[in-house]
Structure formats: C-alpha cells, structure tokens
Amino acid sequence: MNHIFVYCETANGVVAEVSLELLTKGRKLADQLHCKLEAVVLGKNLEGCERLLFPYGVDVVHVADDPRLDPYQTLPHASILIGLFREEQPQIALMGATSVGRDLGPRVSSALHSGLTADCTSLEIGDHEDKKAGILYKDLLYQIRPAFGGNIIATIINPDHRPQMATVREGVMKKEILDPAYTGVVKRVDISRYVHPEDFVVEIIDRHMEESRVNIKGAPVVVAGGYGVGSKENFRMLYELAELLGGEVGASRAAVDAGYASHQRQIGQTGVTVRPKLYIACGISGQIQHRAGMEESARIISINTDPEAPINTIADYVVTGDVAEVIPRMIRYYKKNTR
Numbered sequence: 318m319n320h321i322f323v324y325c326e327t328a329n330g331v332v333a334e335v336s337l338e339l340l341t342k343g344r345k346l347a348d349q350l351h352c353k354l355e356a357v358v359l360g361k362n363l364e365g366c367e368r369l370l371f372p373y374g375v376d377v378v379h380v381a382d383d384p385r386l387d388p389y390q391t392l393p394h395a396s397i398l399i400g401l402f403r404e405e406q407p408q409i410a411l412m413g414a415t416s417v418g419r420d421l422g423p424r425v426s427s428a429l430h431s432g433l434t435a436d437c438t439s440l441e442i443g444d445h446e447d448k449k450a451g452i453l454y455k456d457l458l459y460q461i462r463p464a465f466g467g468n469i470i471a472t473i474i475n476p477d478h479r480p481q482m483a484t485v486r487e488g489v490m491k492k493e494i495l496d497p498a499y500t501g502v503v504k505r506v507d508i509s510r511y512v513h514p515e516d517f518v519v520e521i522i523d524r525h526m527e528e529s530r531v532n533i534k535g536a537p538v539v540v541a542g543g544y545g546v547g548s549k550e551n552f553r554m555l556y557e558l559a560e561l562l563g564g565e566v567g568a569s570r571a572a573v574d575a576g577y578a579s580h581q582r583q584i585g586q587t588g589v590t591v592r593p594k595l596y597i598a599c600g601i602s603g604q605i606q607h608r609a610g611m612e613e614s615a616r617i618i619s620i621n622t623d624p625e626a627p628i629n630t631i632a633d634y635v636v637t638g639d640v641a642e643v644i645p646r647m648i649r650y651y652k653k654n655t656r
Contacts, residue, residue, distance in 0.1 A: 319352040320377075320405060322480070324398065324412040324421070325370065327387065330362035332369060335413035335487035342440055342490045343411060344374035349442045350456055352408070353377060357401065359394055359506075361387040367503050374495035381506035385517055388524055389417050392516040393508070395424045400511035402429060407480045409458050411440075414484035426482045433482040434460035434473045436586060438489055438609045445474050452476075458483065463586050463605045470605060488534055488590030489609075531565065531581040538564025539593045541584055541611070544571035545600025545621065546640055552577050554644040555599060561651050567591065567611075569601050585610035600640045603628025620644070 323343045325336040340356060347354040353376040358366055363382040370378050381397055398421065402410065410425075412418040414436050426433035439461040445454045457474045458481040464471035475481045533539060540559040542552055552566070559566045568578035570585055584591055586606035596614035601607060603619070603626055611617070612631050619632035620643050629635045636643055 319350070320355050320407040321347045321350070321352060321409045322355050322357060322402070322405070322407040322411070323375075324410070324418070325356050325358045326389075326413055326415060326417050327358060327360035327363070327366075328389075329387065330360065330366070332358070332366065333413060333415065333487075334492065335415060335418075335485070337369075337373060338487065338490040338492045339411045339413065339485060340370065340373035340375060341493045341495075342485075343409075344495055346409065346440065346442055346458070347374070347376075350408075355379065355405075355407070357381075357398065357506075359386045359397060361385075367501070371499050371501050372494045372497050374499055376501040377504060378501060379504050379506050381508050383508055386508070388521055390517075390519060390521070391420055391424065392519070393512050394421055395428070396513065396516050397506065397508055397511045398425050399428045401506065402480060410480040410482045412482075412484050414486040418484045422482060422484050429478075429480070431478045431480055431482055432475050433484070434462060434475075435484050437462045437483045437485045438470075438586070440483060440485070440490075445476060447476070457481070463609055486586075486590055488592065491592075491613075531579075533565045533567050533582060533584065534589055534591055536565035536591070537593055538562045538595045538597075539567045539584070539591055539611070539614070540564055540597045540599065541567035541569065541601060542572050542577065542599045542640075543569040543601030543607075544575055544577075545602070546572060546577060547600070549577045551641060554641070554648070558597070558644055558648055558651075561648060562595070564593070564595070569607050598628050598632070599644065601628050602626050603631070 323339045326333040343354045355377040356375045357379045359381045361384045367378040441459040454476040460473040460483045540555045567584040568582045573583045586609045590610045594615045597618045599620045617632045618634045619628045620636045624637045
C-alpha cells in the first residue's frame with residue numbers, strides 16, 4: 318500500500334480544476350512518503366488526457382474511456398473505483414468536494430470500510446501516538462478542516478483502515494505544474510471487470526446545466542460583505558465599489574443567511590474559495606469557516622467597527638469604522654483620483 322490516488326473528475330473530456338489542484342498537493346505528499354502519485358480518469362473522449370496530467374507529477378494514469386461513463390452516474394463510477402482500489406490498495410485517495418465527489422466519495426469509502434473526511438482545507442503527513450495502546454503510527458494523512466460550526470480546526474486521522482480518504486473543495490489547494498516534460502505510465506482500465514449490467518440501469522436522455530453568472534473565483538478584486546453591512550440595500554455600496562475596481566462582490570455565510578446576498582456569492586467553508594489580488598472585507602468578523610475561503614488572498618483590507626475582530630489578525634490593512642461611512646469615502650476618493 319504505497320500509492321496516492323487522485324480521482325480526476327471530467328466533463329466532456331475536460332479535467333476539472335479541483336482535480337489538477339489535488340494532483341499538485343498529491344505530488345508533494347507522495348514526495349514526503351517516497352511513493353507514486355496515480356490518477357484515475359473515468360469518462361469519454363479521454364484520448365491524450367495523460368499529456369495534461371503528467372506535468373503535475375503523475376507517475377501512473379489509469380484511464381477508463383467509455384461513452385457510458387459521461388455524463389457522470391453514481392453506480393458505474395463507484396463500481397470501477399471500488400474495484401480498482403481493492404486491487405491497487407492505495408494508502409491515500411483524494412477527490413474534489415464537488416457534487417460528484419460528495420456523491421462518489423462516501424459510497425466508495427463505505428464499500429471499502431475506510432472512512433472519509435469531507436471538505437478538508439489542508440492535508441499534511443505526520444505521526445500519531447496512541448499512548449493508551451502504546452502504538453506509534455508513522456506517516457499518517459492529517460485531514461484538516463473546520464469543525465463545530467467553524468469554532469475549531471480539527472485534525473482527523475485514520476490509523477487502521479485504508480485508503481485514507483478525503484475530499485477538498487475547489488480553490489483550497491494551489492495548482493502548479495511540476496515539470497512540463499514529466500512523463501509516466503498510462504494504464505487502460507477494462508471496465509467490464511468491475512461494472513455490472515445493473516450499473517447502467519439509469520439512462521440519461523437529456524441534461525441541461527445552467528452556467529453560473531457570478532465569477533468570484535476568477536476576480537482580481539473581491540469586495541466582500543458580512544452581517545455587519547446591515548442590510549441588502551447597504552450591499553449596493555459594495556457593488557458600486559467592486560464595479561469601480563473591476564472586481565466582484567462576495568459575502569459571508571451570515572450575510573447570505575440574512576438575505577443580503579445570493580448563495581452564489583458566499584465565500585468560506587460552505588461557499589467558494591478565492592485568492593484575489595485584493596480582498597476587501599466589509600463588516601465581516603472573520604470566523605474560521607470564512608477565513609478558510611479567503612485567507613490566501615494577496616492583500617486583505619478589513620473594514621470593521623470592532624478593532625478586535627478575528628479578520629484583523631490576517632488583514633494587511635485594518636480600517637476601524639462604520640462600513641456605511643468608509644465605503645462611500647473610498648468610492649469618492651477613487652473617482653476623484655481616476656479622473
């Protein structure tokens with residue numbers, strides 16, 4: 318059991334961004350463990366997909382190319398992954414915390430009796446000592462995520478069962494190519510060995526997916542509002558500032574729950590993860606679950622009436638004041654200096 322496997326999610330032959338991010342992290346973990354990084358790709362029109370994956374440091378790409386595997390269906394994908402994992406016995410298996418990963422991961426982990434940690438914000442390798450049993454476990458996967466409503470950061474381990482499985486949301490890990498010339502081995506998966514006729518009992522006749530009109534993740538500037546903004550009407554100031562700066566408007570979970578902004582704009586553990594060049598936090602206290610979605614922004618400005626707000630501990634600049642007074646001033650001065 319010396320492999321790290323990453324399930325690479327695809328749609329119409331295109332590999333999801335979160336899968337490439339996981340390959341980057343998986344390569345670093347594999348280097349620490351001195352083992353191979355392997356990718357599993359299930360779908361159709363996958364010819365040449367390995368050329369995209371190898372540069373991320375992938376040693377082996379398992380490819381199951383079959384028209385029946387795209388669009389995604391739970392039963393065939395689960396059967397293939399369960400069968401492959403039983404044969405290959407990876408010590409770690411990672412997948413994105415997307416709608417697909419959240420459906421597939423629990424089914425696979427349940428069948429393998431391995432356990433699963435969802436929505437991790439960090440993955441590390443370390444040891445654990447069970448003092449009561451007198452056992453030292455070496456090189457475990459630390460599966461790190463906010464817990465108890467974001468009030469603590471929990472480190473979860475799985476010392477006895479394999480694979481150690483975790484899902485990670487898009488944007489949490491950084492995507493980096495290791496070596497454009499890196500190459501590995503391609504293994505073709507014979508799906509007839511794993512699937513059964515009843516796995517294809519559901520036939521997808523037609524599918525329509527509405528593209529999101531909000532692109533917070535790709536915005537260079539994010540102006541985010543929290544419950545402290547006060548009202549949906551006050552959020553209009555944030556839209557005006559974001560438009561001037563060429564950015565997008567985000568929101569904390571508290572602001573979304575209060576109806577100030579749509580869920581599409583929610584940033585944090587239960588929303589999207591962003592890494593803009595500039596993040597302006599307006600009336601956001603900065604609990605752990607929100608910081609998990611924005612703390613890697615290049616520059617952070619916090620505007621808050623509370624000088625002790627947790628968000629201030631990670632901010633590059635802190636403005637202590639009322640959002641309703643500070644934001645209009647910022648808008649006026651920006652307009653004045655850009656004429």
